[in-house]
Each structure stands twice: as C-alpha cells, then as structure tokens.
Amino acid sequence: MVSIDTYNACVDFPIFDAKSRSLKKAMLSTAGGAIGKNASNTVVVEALKDINLHLREGDRVGLVGHNGAGKSTLLRLLSGIYEPTRGTADVRGRIAPVFDLGVGMDPEVSGYDNIIIRGLFLGQTIKQMKSKMDEIAEFSELGDYLAMPLRTYSNGMRVRLALGVVTSIEPEILLLDEGIGAVDAAFMAKARVKLQEMVKKSGILVFASHSNDFLAQLCNTALWVDHGEIKEVGEVADVVEAYEGPGAGDYVRDLLKRFNEEEDEEKDKD
Template sequence: MGNYPVFLLGLPVAHRLLGLKETLVASILLENVSVSFPVYNSSTRSIKNRLIQSATGGQIRADGATQRISIVQALQNINLSLKSGDRIGLVGHNGAGKTTLLRVLGGIYEPNCGRVSVDGSTVPLFDISLGMNQESTGYENIILRGLFLGLTRQQIKSRLDEIAEFTELGDFLDLPIRTYSAGMQMRLAFAVSTSVVPDILLLDEGIGAGDASFLQKARERLKHFTDQVSIIVLSSHSEELISGMCSQALLMEHGQIVKHGPTEEVLALYRAMRGQ
C-alpha cells in the first residue's frame, strides 16, 4: 500500500467507517533507507556548517561536482521491521534522525534510496500545520483536519462537540487559528487526530507544547489508544514515557541505528553514552 497518510488509504478507513471487519495486518518495513538534503550556496558557511554538525549530529559533506552544495545525511541505511502489537520508542539526542524517520513513515519525506512499505492507516501526530488553514476558525479547522484524516463531513460533525470539549479552547474556536499560540494549535490538531483510531500511530512528544494539565490529559488519551492501535512509533526524550508505552526501543545517532532491542537495554546504553 506504500508510505501514504491515512487520507490516501481508502480501504482500511472505509472498512472502519462501515463497521466491517478488517483483515489487514498492519506492518512497517524499511530496507536500506537513506535520506539526505542538499544545502545550496554553502561554500561560505563552513564555520556555520561545523556548528550545525556539532549541534545536531547531522553528517555534512561537500558535493564533489560543485563544492557549493553541502549534503546533510539525515538517515543512513535504516533497516526496520515492525508488526501488529509492536510499540517502539525512538531515542537519541536532538538531530539524531528521530523526527526524519517519523516523517518517512508518515509519507512526508521520500527516501533517496531504499524501500519503505507501510501497510495500514496511519495518523501522524506531528507537523501540526498539516491539513490546517491559518485564516480559518478552530471549528472550520476541525472539519479540514478531519477531512485530511479521511473522515466525511457528517462523521466530523457527529464528533464536533466531543473534540471541542477536549481542546478546552472555548470561544477561541470561533477565531482564526492564526490568533492561537503554538500550544493552542497543538491542542486542536491533537483532539481531531485522536478522534480517529488508526492502525499505525506516529507520535512525537514535541506535540506536548502547552500546560502540564493538558499534557497529562493528552497522555491519558494516548493510553486509551494503546490497546486499539496496532503499531505505535514514539519519539521522546522522556525515558519514563518510553518505558511506560514501549516494549522495544531504537537508539539513533548521526542518522543511523545504534541499537534496537528491549526498551530497558536500549535506555541503559543511551545513558552510558551520555555518561550517566
């Protein structure tokens, strides 16, 4: 079925909406996947490039033909196989490749080489601006994002009150979302996205912008997903969250997989690498 977001995966969504029994078994397979980004006119930025490399962990090399293009190697030869029931946490410092991997799984980034196969409807809980219009109201964006996730207008309207209540945004839902803070937009996107139970949930803890009480509320809602979603891929700096939600973990460094295994083993290695 390829690496496409849920709104392009018509059959699983249609089955769920019609109440039919699904025979699809969700799965993720990555074979020798690499992702790189060219940075043009960078010959005068050698100092900046070195700072970027040390700060993000990205590997930067010059293009052999022109020497005016730097190549940021975000992922290198990633091999990963996940099946129904898997809950995997992505760990590593900022720039290790965790978010890039999530975006590849969500169909946002195409790999430069390698093969990506994602079977099952997918909801990505990151990049909150996707499917939202800054000039439209909160209520209008509930409909827009719901359509983005594969729901019909009737189905969205039937969930409108529950979604609005969960956001705790009140009268702000009548205002354009360009007037919202980042945390308020996250609340709105999170509430709509978690009104649909997908086969595969892609989660970046970065969506947790906002006050502690709502973050706790969001985590409780995610726990409700645990028994319903076939596969969860979670990127987080919280060892407590990774340990609580994931049975396995993936440690990344410089866009590569350092270790993939039981959560506590991977976290122990990550602590050792940080000198803890």
C-alpha cells in the same frame, strides 16, 4: 495488513551553496547526521542512513537518542512527509502523526473548519469529523474561540485543537513525538491519557521520547538513533542502558517490574 518496512532507507538534504557556513550550521542543527556528497557532487546532510525497519501489528517501538540524532526525521519518513533519497519505505495502514501539529490547518478559517480540514488530512471523512465535533470541542476546552479564525490562536491553543483532532481518531499506525508543543501541564496530562488510550487501540506505535517512564510504559522495543543511523535495537531497558548507562537501564527494569506487578494485581481483581 498493518506493516512498516524500510530497506536501506536514506534521507539526504542537499546544500547547494556549500560555502555558506550559516546554512550548513542550520541544516545540521535541524537534521543532525553527517555531511557528504551525492552522485551529482552536491554537498548533502545525511539525515538518515541505511534505515532497516520491519514492524508488524503489536509492535511498540521507542526511539531514543540526542536532539538532532534523526528521531523526528525518521518519524517524518514513516509518515510520508519525507521520501527516501535512496532505498525504500513501504508503510501500510492508516497513519496518525502526532507531531508537526500545524500541518493541514488553515489560519484564515475557524477552529471548527480546521477540525474538518485536519481530519481530512488524517484520512477521515467530513461526516466522521462532524460526528466528532462535540467531543473535540469538549477536549480542547477552546469554547467560543472555535468560531474564531485560527490566526487569532496562541501556539498553545493551536496545539490543543490539533491534539483534540488527532486523539479522536483510531489509527492503525501511531507516530508520536513527545515534544509536541507548548501547552499547560494540566492539559498535557489529560492529552497523555488520551494518547495512551490511542496506543492501546493502534496496531503499531513508533514513539520518540526522552522520558524513560513513558518508554517503559508504552513500548516493548527500543531503537537507538545516532547521527542518522540505527545504533542498537532491543528490549527497552537494554537499549536505554546502552544509550544512557547502567543506572538508566536499571531504572527502566524497576519500572517494568512494577508495571507488570500492577497489571497482575488488576487481573486478579477481575
């Protein structure tokens, strides 16, 4: 059964040289959260604190909050990249993390080889990835570059390759961060269509985004993360309103009304 359960899950980053202001500043800008001390009296950044989530198949959760609030750290916790420092995180199901797209790729081998490597990282078999090779090549639009070492790729080309791989699989749990990299607008538009198709097929979606349009389109629940803690959970429009104000909440309600009307029209045509 596909599920996500976290119980008072915390993620702390220790700062062993607490006198280093530059280190503390760097950690805070990356992780957000508050500065505290652990049982060993080591200074730590509390990136996530007492996270309780209980998600089941069909849940589509949007994460809102300012940069550094802890959204990306939460995605990394759910993907298994970070283990909880305290508390527990139990995630059951095949996960596709659409962030940290360079993880599981080797700069010294070809794009074709990296399709296999990235697929294995995402829980696929070599046979499965070989069967998807043409589909991924067509989607990425990298042509002859797929035979070249990954180190010859630009950042945008690497994102294309990684997105091609991740959008070719059918995950049970999709962990999506909208700010996934620098590619041209036309390609990202195409990628978003594929990602939306993935959302429909996935059992659980957790989506970090600053776009209220995408939150309204893809999510049925929202969660406001602030300084590493869950500040509010509820309907998308209500949480967006609490985070951004009444105008943003009304905008999301209008979007949801329009989406529902369009969906009803499609059903009538059928």
